[in-house]
Amino acid sequence: WLPGFLEGRKTIPPLGQVNSSWPDSAAPMASHVAFAQSAPAFRLHTPPSALSGRAEAAQLAAPNCVGTSESQAQGYVLGACATLAMVAGGAQRARRSKVQQQRPRLVARAVAVAERTVPLTGCTLQAALKMRCDTSGAGYAIYWANVNGKLVVAGDYVTDARKEELKSKGFEKSFAEESEAFAFDASGDGPIATVYKTREPLFVSDIVSSNLQRRELAAKYGLGQICFIPFEAGVLEFGTSDGSSTATWENMPVCPLIPKAELRRGFENLGAAYAMFWVKEGESFKIVADYVSDTREKTLKASRGDDETFCSKSRGVAIDDNGDGPLATAAKTGKEVKIMDTSVMKRAALAKEFGISEVHFIPTEAGVLEFGMPENAILTGPTLAASLKMRCDTSGAGYALYWQEWDGKLVVAGDYVTPAHAAALEAQGKVMSFAEASKDFMLEASGSGPVATVTQTGEPLFIQDVSTCEGMRRGGLASDYGIKSVCIVPVPGGALEYGTSDEQSTADWTCIEDARQAVIPKAELQKAFDSGATYAMLWWRQGDEFVVGASYVSLNRERALRAARGDNKTYTSESAPVKIPVDSMGPVASAARSGKEITLENPAAESNFKRASLAKEFDIGNCHFVPCRDGVLEYGTGGFSR
Helix, strand or coil: CCCCCCCCCCCCCCCEEEEEECCCCCCCCCCCCCCCCCCCCCECCHHHCCCCCCCCCEECCCCCCCCCCCHHHHCCCEECCCCCCCCCCCCCCCCCCHHHHHHHCCCCCCCCHHHHCCCCCCHHHHHHHHHHHHCCCCCEEEEEEEECEEEEEEEECCCHHHHHHHHCCCCCCCCHHHCCCCCCEEECCCCHHHHHHHCCCEECCCCCEEEEEEEHHHCCCCEEEEEEEEEEEEEEEEECCCCCCCCCCCCCCCCCCEEEEEHHHHCCCCCCCCCEEEEEEHHHHHEEEEECHHHHHHHHHHHHHHCCCCCHHHHHCCEEECCCHHHHHHHCCCCCCEEECCHCCCHHHHHHHHHHEEEEEECCCCCCCEEEEECCCCCCCCHHHHHHHHHHHHCCCCCEEEEEEEEEEEEEEEEEEEEEHHHHHHHCCCCCCCCHHHHHEEEEEECHHHHHHHHHHCCCCCCCHHHCCCCCHHHHHHHCCCCCEEEEEEEEEEEEEEECCCCCCCCCCCCCHHCCCCCCCHHHHHHHHHHHCEEEEEEEEECEEEEEEEEEEEEEHHHHHHHHCCCCHHHHHHHHHCCEEEECCCCHHHHHHHHCCCCCCCHHHCCCCCCHHHHEEEEEEEEEEECCCCCEEEEEEEEHHC
16 A cells, blocks of 8 residues: 655634525635634636626736646746746745744644555545455455554445345345444454554454454355455455355455555545556556446436446456557656546547546556546535635635636636735725636636646646746736735646735745645535535644644524524634644544544534534534544534534
8 A cells, every 4th residue: 555644734714705606506605713704705606608798808828837747746836937846845945924924834744653644535445445356356345443442444345246146145234234333452462453553464264263253243144265454544354255256365365556645636636536447467458446436326327327437338448558648658657647638548439428538547566547537527515615715724825716617718616715815905995806806807728827727737836926927817917916926726627726915914835835735625525515514624733733724614504603693603613722632532633543534423422522512502413524634624514404
C-alpha cells in the first residue's frame, strides 16, 4: 500500500450567507463565531443561456508562464507570470503577514499511526476492498480499524459471485456481515491483533486449528483460507471459501499494490466515478481490478436499463504496451497522464457512450491505475456552497468563485465573499465585490487564460501578483478591487478560483502551499448533504489539539435557528472555540487515530462527546466524523430536519 501524508493546517475564520438563484441550490452560507454581523452574499448563478444580453464574452490571453508541474508539485505557480515553481517538497515559506500573523500555522500532522496512512472511507475504502478481491480471487474482504483499543470492522465487501453462491445455499447473510458484530482487543494474540501489532502479514491455511475466535462462524460459511495483512492504519482480511466462486490458495497470493492515496484523490477531490487497475500481460495491458461507485451504477442503470459500465466494457480491451496512448505513455514515462479530451483514447467510443470526459493514468511498480470523471459531474447546492465558504475559511481568501463549463464557455456558477472582506470593500466605498463583478465575464473554455488552463490541464495554478499577469483578462478589474493573489484549482465540472486582497481582511500568500492549506473532501460533502446534513465542519490539528478550521451551516437551518432562538448562534459557531486533545477518546480524535468513520446517532447522550450539551441545545443528531487527508470532517443534522 502507499502511504498518504496528512499535512498540518491553520485556521482562518470568515462567515457567509447565501442568496440562491441556481435551480438545484438548497442551502447556503453559515455563520461563524468570529463574526456577528450579517454576511455578504454567496450566490449560485444561472447558466450562460440565461445571461444573454448582459454577459460580456472575454477571450483570455495566454498566461506568460513556462513549463508545467508534476502533480505532486501542486500545480502551476505564476509569480510575475514568468516563473514556474516546484513547491511540493522543502519549499521555504516567508512568515505570514496581515491577518495570518494572528493565526498560528498548523505544523503538526494527524495523530498516531494515521500520520503516515491514507484514511479509508467512502468510495476509497469500497474500491480498495473490491479490487483486493478482484486481484486475489477472494470472496470477501474486511477492513479492521483500531478504535480506542478495539479492532472493529470499518468496512467489508462480498463479491457478486459469492453472494449468489450463498443465496443458493439458503444464507441471508455472509461471513463478512456477521463479523461486523465482533470487536477484538488490539493488544490480544489473535490473528488480527497480531498483524496489527507486528505489521507482518499472516496466512491461515487451516482455520480449524488456528486461534481465530470466529472459527465456528468460518465453518458455518465454509471458509477455506484467510489472509491478514497490514493495511494503512488497520488490518485487511480477505479469504476464500468452498464452492466455485473463489480461488484456492496454497500460499498467500501476491497481489498488485494499488495506490490508495491516488484513489482517494480521484474520488474525494476530483469527482471520479470509477477506477481500474491495468497490469502488463505479455505485450499488452489488461484490467485485473475495477470499481464503480454506487451512485454511478444507479445512474447508468436508470439511464441505460442494463448493468453495463465503462469498466465492464473496458475489460474486453487490451492496450499495446509499446503504443503511444495515455496508458502506455504513463507506464513508460513513470509519470501521471491526464486526458481532458477522451477522443484521443483507444476507447474513445466507449468513453463517449458512457459520458466519460476526463481520465487520469497513474503508473505504479505493479501497473497503471486509471480513474475518470463523467461529463455531468458538477458542484451544485449546499455542496458547492460549503466548498466555496470552507475554502475561504482554510486559506484566508476573501472571495471564491466556481467556474463551470457550459457549451464551450466558462461561466460563474457560484460565488462567495467573506464578511470581513465585504466590510473592507464597503469602507472603501465599493458597492460590489470582484467576485460579483466577475459574473459579467464568460470565458472561452478552449482559451489560454488562467481559468481555461486549469480546466484543460487539471492542474492547480497560482498567481502571486495579479497585477503582473498579462494573461488574466480580468487583471484590470482585479486591480480596481485590490486583488493581490489568486489560486485556481480543478474541481468537478470546472474550476474553483479564490484570492486575497491588499487590505487587512485576507491572508498574505507567498506560495501555492499558503493558498492550499487543506482540501475539503467533496465526495463526502455531497454524501453528507444528500443524506440531509444541515452543517459541516473541518477539524484540523494545531499542536496537541484539534480545532475547527472551516464550517458551514445551511441557510434554512440558520433561518430556523434565528426564528426559534432570537440570536445568530449555531452549533458550528458555538463549536468554534472548542479544542479537542488529540489523545482524547471522543469521536474527532478517535476518527483521526483509527482512520475509520465514526457515527453518533444521539451525540447528546454520549459520555465521551465533549460537546454533548451543545448537541442537546441545538438538537443535533446523526453526527458523522470522517477522517480525511487534512483532518476530520464532521457533519450532522439539526432537529427540524430529522
